Amino acid sequence: MDYDELVALRRHHAAWKLLRADNAALMLSFFNKVFVEQGVRSIAGVELADRLDDELFALNERLGQGAFPKSAKAYLDDWSGPQSGWLRKYYPADSDEPHYDATPAVEKAIAWIRSLQARSFIGTESRLNTIFDLLRQMTFGAETDPEARLEELKRRRLEIDEEIARAEVGDVDVLDSSGLRDRYQQLTATAHELLADFREVEANFRDLDRELRRKIAVWDGSKGELLDEILTSRESIAESDQGRSFQAFYGFLLSHRRQDEFKKLLAQAEAMGAIGEPDPRMRRIPRDWLDAAERTQATVRQLSEQLRRFLDDRAWSEDRRVMELMSGIEARAVMLRDMPGVDLVLEIDAAAPAITLPMERPLYAPVTRTPIDSTDIHVGDEEFAADALFEAVYVDPARLVETVRRALDLQAQVSLADLVRQNPLEQGLAELVAYLALSGDGFTVVFDDSRREEITWMGADGVQHVVQAPVAAFARTISGATWALDKEEQS
Structure with missing residues (x-):
């Protein structure tokens, strides 16, 4: 470190500015209590303001009302501002309330302040x-x-x-009290340093995410080049030394066997009398590690989410641009259509290419052949009643189509009721249903479901039958247009 580098750090580094601030004692004590001792990684703005308000009230009661004149919210706004950088203010995805978290600069400042405190025991052997x-x-x-x-x-x-041979004869090396205290001191220091480093790892990932967002916002090249740049940056995270070390730690931490082993060993170590009063923060250190690692993983997942939103937005904008170009081409073609000497006729084989992917083709399915066994044939019952086979009514639609066409030769439209009166039903209700489902070249069936009409016919047994049917008519089709129901029929 040279003189100019130290001057720049003193002016711009957030940790150094925190130590030089007028309210450094208030900030360091409050940040240490909330974010370090209690292990809070994210806290709602209302809750953090309430805690700070209680802290300010106690200090003003002891030091005087003018010691800290601002409100808790005003202090939080100052500490999270871009000129300070001691608190990170953000909005979670599922909340419209601001949340706060300490920055790595706060961890560095608190760690340096802790190193200034005098220690009655300093272990060196374990290190x-x-x-x-x-x-x-x-x-x-x-x-x-x-x-x-x-x-x-x-x-x-x-x-x-x-060592096994010595243990078999009862010669076992046991750590004395100073050795146990030495190793426990190094254990707690390393565990807390590891937890503090997670804030810096998460901050590094957020910086990369911010850089990707900036590239997406100002990118003016092709989408393929941008995707290549983003994916290269994403791979560089995982393949970097920090990324590989973090993934190895995260995989080690997610092992239930390792977690159980750590908790068991920690409980045995803290139960030793030579340790004295164990560090209370060590009881929740595995949970804090998991929480910090998961928050770091969530930051990395935001990169993929941002990439997906970018692709969706670009695809929508490109589709919209294509539609604008197509509309302009259509408007230009309509304008030039009637101009003499301009030939706009163009023939294409198809509106779109027919694409059949190999995996879309079905696999060969062998036909299952059912064997027919004709070795055991029995004579049927000669007294079987076959009358039901001859009672089925078949209506010839060709005959009905010809009847409709003859009627439409005299008029453009004929109602179903008039057609039945002129050509009485010969096969009853089945013939009437066939008329309603009739279709043919040159005419169509027009219905008015809002009104009903009675249709009568004489059955083969001499009984008159009456049916309520929707108003229907057969209309002649002329040049692609269909006649509607006549006003007389509608009335």
Whole structure:
């Protein structure tokens, strides 16, 4: 770090500006209580304002009414403004109420303030062991020589065998109280640092999301180029060192076996008398890790959602542009249609190409052949009554069509009632239903369902039958137009 870099950090870094602020003590104590000690990752604006109002009331009672003259809402607006950057104010997808969350700068400032506090015990042994363990993991994990790996595994096995031999004779190395306190101190510090780092990881993903939104808003090239740029950026997140490390941590954290093992080991460690008073924040640290990791994953999912909305908006705008072009072409063609010397006739094979994808074709289905067994044939009953087979009535529609055409040769329209009076029904109700369902070239059937008319005929048994039917007429079709019901019929 040189002089100019430090001057720029002092002027622009949010954490440094927080430490230089007039109300730094109020902000650091309040942020630490809400966002660090209580592990809050997102809080509604009304609830946060109520908590701050209680804090301001207590401080004004103790320090005087003029110590903090502003309202809680005014302080929150100042702390979340772009010139400050200490609180992130946003609206969740399913809420119209603003929510707040601390920024990574707040975590950095609080961590630095905590480092200033005097500590009665500073452990060094566990951190030295951690350094050696990390170095062994790095060198052994990067080793590609099978012989070297085998030698390292044999060395580990020898150490384990020696420890087993000592344990069998009762020689067991037990950590003393200072060693336990040393390792527990490093455990809590690492756990809290990991939780604080999630805010910075989430902030990095939000910065990338903001950059993608900016590119989409000002992009003037083709859609394909923009998609390639966005997808490349999306893949760079997952393939970056930070992305791979986060995915590995998230997969490790989602393992139920690992969670149960962590909770069990933590409970056993905190039950040791040498630890003293355990850190209360460690009891909820697995849940805080899961919550922070899920919020980070949700930020990454917003990138895909933003991409989907962009595709939908671009597709809609392109469809609208195509329709505008088509309308302009149609208007121009109508204007030039009647102009002499302009030939607008164009023939095409089809309005659209016929596309049949290979997977749309059905697979071959073999025909199931039903075998016919004619070996056991029995003689039927000679006394079977077959009268029902001869009672079925068949109405010839060709005869009815010819009747309608003869009637329409004399007039443009004829009602069904008049047609039945001129040509009495020979097959009763079946013939009447056939008239209603009749269709043919040169005429059509026109109905008026709002009115009814009586149609009568004499049956074969000499009994008169009466049916209420909708007003219907057969109308002649001329040049694609159909006659409507005559006014006389409508009256």
